[in-house]
Amino acid sequence: MRPCRRPTSARRWPVLTVENLSAGYGPVRALDSVSLSAAPGEITAVLGANGAGKTTLLRTISGLVRPSGGRISLAGRDLTGVSTEDLPALGLAHVPEGRGVLAELTVEENLRLGALGARGRATADGLRRIYDLFPVLADRRNGLAHVLSGGERQMLVIGRALLSRPKVLLLDEPSLGLAPRIVAQIFDLLRALVRDDGLAVVLVEQNARSALSIADHGVVLNLGEVVVRRDAATLVADDDLRHAYLGF
Ligand SMILES: Nc1ncnc2c1ncn2[C@@H]1O[C@H](COP(=O)(O)OP(=O)(O)O)[C@@H](O)[C@H]1O
Ligand SMILES: [Mg+2]
Structure with a gap:
């Protein structure tokens, strides 16, 4: 356990609240009355097997999938009917699975795209902040994005999202396909960022141990439903829960 994790009793007021959210694709019900929240300075891990509904949850929060029921609110504002393009300006950033970058643009050009339409601008200060956080991106700022390694690409898409100065960051499987050492490095940076900046993070992962x-906090989804909700330390310490739902 890392010492910087705060006890549950210190839980802050949530900035993102999801209540009884349901969504699906035609006859497929992918989310069934899911509730969760994310507070400033905290990471909420959403875990579960392939097909559990994790990506659908993030896509529904960011307006890419239309909910069939429930409510989403960001800093007290109802997000129902708000279009995806307007969300960065309201403080929501979504890093989808797959680490999509514009391969023929430079690292810095990719970063600048993150500030379009958002609360932040790609100011020298904003860029410096990202380069301080991810020095490897500073080293490669004028290089094309397609030469980056998987870990560097992951840093780039996170950095791009941070340039919009979000209150809430949704991250979909950032560890997928990366070496454990790189995952540890990215997660350490994320933890420090959350602690220092008071960002609220919803971290979707199949890699439950790292997350x-x-x-x-940990929330486990199974077939679109929340089956377990605990603070992370409790979840890790409970052998039965861990074996039953997390596979480690
Ligand atoms: N675009 C889609 N069209 C139809 N079904 C989908 C689509 N995307 C996901 N699903 C289905 O929704 C369920 C949840 O998928 P998903 O949210 O991608 O899960 P996870 O991210 O946890 O792997 C699965 O049954 C999946 O097959
Ligand atoms: Mg997924």
């Missing part, structure tokens, strides 16, 4: 090592 829970930096998370404050």
Whole structure:
């Protein structure tokens, strides 16, 4: 356990609240009355097997999938009917699975795209902040994005999202396909960022062990439903829950 994790009793007021959210694709019900929240300075890990509904949850929060029921609110504002393009300006950033970058643009050009339409601008200060956080991106700022390694690409898409100065960051499987050492490096940075900047993070991961090592709370989805909700330390310490739902 890392010492910087705060006890549950210190839980802050949530900035993102999802209540009884349901969504699907035609006859497929992918989310069934899911509730969760994310508070400033905290990481909420959303865990579960392939097909559990994790990506659908993030896509529904960011307006890419239309909910069939429930409510989403960001800093007290109802997000129902708000279009995806307007969300960065309201403080919501979504890093989808797959680390999509514009391969023929430079690292810095990719970063600048993150500030379009958002609360922040790609100011020298904003860029410096990202380069301080991810020095490897500073080293490669004028290089084309397609030469980056998987870990560097992951840093680039996170950095791009941070340039919009979000209150809430949704991250979909950032560890997928990366070496454990790189995952540890990215997760350590994420933990420090959350602690220092008071960002609220919803971290979707199949890699439960790594995610829970930096998370404050854990929510396990199974077939679109929340089956477990605990603070992260409790979830890790409970052998039965861990074996039953997390596979480690
Ligand atoms: N675009 C889609 N069209 C139809 N079904 C989908 C689509 N995307 C996901 N699904 C289905 O929704 C369920 C949840 O998928 P998803 O949210 O991608 O899960 P996870 O991210 O946890 O792997 C699965 O049954 C999946 O097959
Ligand atoms: Mg997914």
